[in-house]
Amino acid sequence: MPGNQDRGRGHATFDHTADVGLEAWGATTGEALAEAGMGLQGIMLHAGSVRAGDLRTFRVSADDAAALVVAWLSELLYAFETDGWLSASFEVAVNDPGRLVATARGETFDETRHVLGVGVKAVSYHDLEVHCDADAVRVRVIVDV
Amino acid sequence: MSASRRKKRSRGRGAGPPASGPDASHLERLDTYRWQIPTSYKTGMRVPGVIYSSETMLPTVLSDKPLEQLANVTFLPGIVGHALAMPDVHWGYGFPVGGVAATDVRDGVISPGGIGFDINCGVRLIRTNLTEAELRPRLDETLDALFRAVPAGMGTKGRIRLTRKNMDRVLRRGAAWAVDQGLGWPEDLEVAEERGTLAGADPNAVSARAKERGAGQLGTLGSGNHFLELQAVDEVFDAPAAAALGIEVPGTIVVFLHTGSRGCGHQICQDYLQTFAQAPASRSIHLPDRQLACAPLRSPEGQDYLAAMACGANFAWANRQAITHWTREALAGVFGRSSRALGMDVVYDVAHNIAKIEEHIVDGQPRRVCVHRKGATRAFPPGHPELPSKYQEVGQPVFIPGDMGRASYVAVGTAGAMEQSFGSTCHGAGRALSRSAARRQLRGVNMVERLGAMGVGVRARNARLLSEEAPDAYKNVADVTAVTHGAGISRNVARLRPVGVIKG
Numbered sequence: 321m322p323g324n325q326d327r328g329r330g331h332a333t334f335d336h337t338a339d340v341g342l343e344a345w346g347a348t349t350g351e352a353l354a355e356a357g358m359g360l361q362g363i364m365l366h367a368g369s370v371r372a373g374d375l376r377t378f379r380v381s382a383d384d385a386a387a388l389v390v391a392w393l394s395e396l397l398y399a400f401e402t403d404g405w406l407s408a409s410f411e412v413a414v415n416d417p418g419r420l421v422a423t424a425r426g427e428t429f430d431e432t433r434h435v436l437g438v439g440v441k442a443v444s445y446h447d448l449e450v451h452c453d454a455d456a457v458r459v460r461v462i463v464d465v
Numbered sequence: 466m467s468a469s470r471r472k473k474r475s476r477g478r479g480a481g482p483p484a485s486g487p488d489a490s491h492l493e494r495l496d497t498y499r500w501q502i503p504t505s506y507k508t509g510m511r512v513p514g515v516i517y518s519s520e521t522m523l524p525t526v527l528s529d530k531p532l533e534q535l536a537n538v539t540f541l542p543g544i545v546g547h548a549l550a551m552p553d554v555h556w557g558y559g560f561p562v563g564g565v566a567a568t569d570v571r572d573g574v575i576s577p578g579g580i581g582f583d584i585n586c587g588v589r590l591i592r593t594n595l596t597e598a599e600l601r602p603r604l605d606e607t608l609d610a611l612f613r614a615v616p617a618g619m620g621t622k623g624r625i626r627l628t629r630k631n632m633d634r635v636l637r638r639g640a641a642w643a644v645d646q647g648l649g650w651p652e653d654l655e656v657a658e659e660r661g662t663l664a665g666a667d668p669n670a671v672s673a674r675a676k677e678r679g680a681g682q683l684g685t686l687g688s689g690n691h692f693l694e695l696q697a698v699d700e701v702f703d704a705p706a707a708a709a710l711g712i713e714v715p716g717t718i719v720v721f722l723h724t725g726s727r728g729c730g731h732q733i734c735q736d737y738l739q740t741f742a743q744a745p746a747s748r749s750i751h752l753p754d755r756q757l758a759c760a761p762l763r764s765p766e767g768q769d770y771l772a773a774m775a776c777g778a779n780f781a782w783a784n785r786q787a788i789t790h791w792t793r794e795a796l797a798g799v800f801g802r803s804s805r806a807l808g809m810d811v812v813y814d815v816a817h818n819i820a821k822i823e824e825h826i827v828d829g830q831p832r833r834v835c836v837h838r839k840g841a842t843r844a845f846p847p848g849h850p851e852l853p854s855k856y857q858e859v860g861q862p863v864f865i866p867g868d869m870g871r872a873s874y875v876a877v878g879t880a881g882a883m884e885q886s887f888g889s890t891c892h893g894a895g896r897a898l899s900r901s902a903a904r905r906q907l908r909g910v911n912m913v914e915r916l917g918a919m920g921v922g923v924r925a926r927n928a929r930l931l932s933e934e935a936p937d938a939y940k941n942v943a944d945v946t947a948v949t950h951g952a953g954i955s956r957n958v959a960r961l962r963p964v965g966v967i968k969g
Contacts, residue, residue: 335899337529337556338690364619366929383742386755394735401678401728438900438930439619439688439969441731442582445738446558446756462558464582464731465689465900 328456331359336462340438341447345458349385349450352457353392353420354410360393361407363463364400366437372408372425385417385450389459392420393443404429438465486533489523492516498952501547502536509753510539515547517891519948522552525897525940531561537753538566542761543573545827545834549886551841552948553895553940557581559756562840565889568762570822570833574750575767576759577741577774579837581818582734584777586691586725588815588842588864588892589657589785590875591792592711594808595718595800597697597964607695607799608924608965614795615693615788617686618926618969625787627680633668635683636676636729639779640814643786648684653786655853657814658843661782666775671729672736675773679729679780684787686724688927688969690934692866693792694721696873696961706859706877706958710812719961720792720809721873722785723866725818730777737770762835771820778819785814812875813862817842817892825887836887844878844890844955863955867894867942869934869968870919873961874946881953890955894942903938904929916966925968934968 329346340363344355361370376399382391392412399405407426414420429436441464449460492500495515500523502514514535518526526532531554538548538560545567554563559578568574600607616623627635634642640654640661654660668676686693698707698717707713726733741747741758744766750759760767789811793804800807820837827834836843845851845861852861860877867873882888898906912931913923925931932938943960950957 333901335901337899338562338896339558340900366927382739387739387742391739398674398678398732436619436688436927438927438933441689441728442735444558444582444756445758446578446754448755464558 329355331355331362333359333363339462339464341460341462343458343460345456347456349414349457350412350420352459353389353414354412356389356393356459356461357396357407357410360396360440360463363465364437364440365406366435368434370406370408371427373427374425376405376424376426378422378424381419383418386448388418388420389448389450389461390443390445393461393463397440397443406434440465486530487536488527498948502532504539507536509751510536511544512539513547514539514550516550516554517552517948517952517954519552519944522944522948526554530556531563534559534561535564537757538564538579540752541566541568541574541576541757541759542750543568545569545832546887549889551891552945553840553891553893555895557839559754560837560839563891563895564839565841565887566837567825567834567887570762570835573762573835574759575762575770575820575835576757576837577734577737577770578756578758579839580734580774580820581839582731583725583818584730584733584774585781585816586818587781587785588817588866589722589789590812590862590864591720591722591789591809592812593718593720593796597716597718600695600718600964603799604922604965607796608922608967610795610799611693611792611967612924614791615686615967616684617967619688622681623683623685625683627683629676632676632680635783636668636671636776636779637666638662639782640786643783643790648787648790653789653811656811657782658816661786661814663775663778665772666779667772668776670769670773671733671776675729675732675736678732679727682727682729683780683784684791685727685784686788686967686969687727688930691724691969692869693788693967694869694963695965696721696963698959699872699962700960701958703956703958709856709859710862710875710958711810712812712875712959718964721864721866721961722788724784724788726777726781727784729780733773733777737773740766774820778816781816782814815842815862815864823888825883834887836889838889840892841889842892843888844882845888846878846880846883860956863890865891865893865942865946868936868939869963869966870916870921870936872942873963874942874957875959875961876946876949876955876957879953879956882955885952886954890949891945894939894945896938897940898938900933903933903935906937907932907935921963922965923968927969930968
């Protein structure tokens with residue numbers, strides 16, 4: 321199973337015929353979104369560790385919790401495609417269902433150390449799910465590759 | 466589309482699509498190659514869905530989810546005739562890949578999901594005078610030259626960095642801009658849909674982000690299923706048509722190019738999905754999938770999207786035009802002859818992710834409709850006014866990439882396509898395996914060696930991607946084109962066999 325999992329938070333990819341499904345979970349929406357961000361990067365970056373160098377802040381807002389997942393991942397895709405930004409870790413704070421502030425530690429893409437995976441074109445709304453239990457938040461999203 | 470569906474899955478399970486959607490009992494057989502999903506299948510369907518398939522291919526189609534998606538497409542306001550699934554249909558997001566839907570321009574909608582993120586993803590075919598016998602001894606050298614000339618893969622920067630002003634020119638003028646910059650021949654424009662420039666493009670309708678994402682990517686191939694291939698004409702089925710296209714001699718080498726509008730188009734689609742989600746005129750439309758978000762064609766949002774989509778389409782045509790030029794330069798360098806002497810004429814250039822305003826006969830009456838083609842190719846018949854004079858007699862060339870081991874097809878449009886499918890046919894083989902299933906199945910297989918044993922040379926930026934794109938991951942394109950040919954929505958002209966492949 322591709323992905324990263326510990327007891328309380330993690331992410332994994334799942335099959336979708338022509339695209340890639342991404343699932344992420346955590347104790348809070350912030351944790352689940354941080355995991356989703358790492359999951360997206362895991363699709364784009366096949367190998368090579370990312371150094372926790374520079375600090376970068378992302379502010380993202382959307383109409384609702386589900387649209388926020390798409391907007392957040394689209395923001396990361398944009399940062400990667402225009403600046404080569406890669407994140408080593410995220411802290412994501414979700415203050416109301418449609419807004420987040422994230423701080424990332426990371427660096428810019430270095431082709432001597434990083435091996436790229438599949439190019440992600442966009443993040444879709446198809447079969448998008450945000451599921452909140454008492455003690456866990458789970459998101460599922462399909463990315464177009 | 467509810468954001469909190471009840472369906473629960475166990476943590477981290479890599480399950481495939483649920484087996485929902487129509488099964489064989491919901492389908493009505495219309496004839497040898499067509500099945501229908503009646504409007505009674507689901508409340509809210511405005512027209513039936515029609516699937517092109519064969520008895521042998523149908524079970525594969527039914528095992529995936531595309532038919533549920535096809536039924537969902539028929540919810541779009543203003544849809545006319547039928548929603549159509551081509552024989553290469555597979556599960557996409559919102560629309561199925563391999564879907565066609567026409568909406569009335571007066572009271573219908575436009576749905577960016579019916580075009581796709583990769584606006585004007587398409588195929589260009591360039592012929593040459595080279596034979597396979599001439600190419601084989603210099604194949605490695607040729608592939609190296611092409612791999613250097615055409616940036617491929619994710620994160621690669623193009624050879625051109627567009628200024629803001631030039632980006633707007635590309636968005637307005639498409640391939641014509643590239644030719645003006647010396648990236649090609651004026652006659653290249655004669656043999657592209659819309660002459661490589663879709664009218665109505667307005668760069669003001671395109672976000673700064675989309676322009677920024679595209680600025681460094683003009684003339685790049687991208688990754689995923691995009692490719693640049695050298696192929697040999699393997700068998701000719703229709704000699705007069707093949708002669709009109711300049712590919713009548715078996716063994717002739719042609720260049721097959723498949724790419725689209727890169728980050729620019731992807732961002733345009735993403736931006737307008739969000740715009741439509743917030744527009745009041747769109748909010749009142751009930752749809753079963755959020756990715757189908759749409760706006761009335763006559764609304765300001767709908768008009769803005771059309772203007773932005775035309776920009777994305779133009780970026781893609783400029784992209785394929787720039788790659789054409791560098792491909793000519795690379796082959797000229799290797800073979801020590803000019804690209805003119807090598808006979809490197811563009812045969813044609815087709816879009817397979819696009820919406821077009823066209824006139825079609827619906828219920829016996831001519832109607833202006835917006836034809837959404839998502840993973841489907843326009844296939845206009847002989848005599849259609851949109852076609853260049855050289856193809857007036859044979860019909861519009863159609864290119865159907867298969868996979869990198871077996872074959873691709875060249876076909877032409879037909880009157881049957883105008884009667885049945887809004888002038889549309891298939892666009893490829895269609896995936897049979899998901900990306901991860903392909904990787905699992907081919908674990909430990911050296912794809913470069915395996916393709917080499919099949920007589921296909923490969924240069925790829927990313928070896929892992931090769932197994933995801935392996936021949937095993939795709940349906941057999943021969944089965945797909947047997948259906949489109951048999952149903953009469955396009956006519957097979959020739960089969961091509963891959964000789965060399967450049968992948969991202």
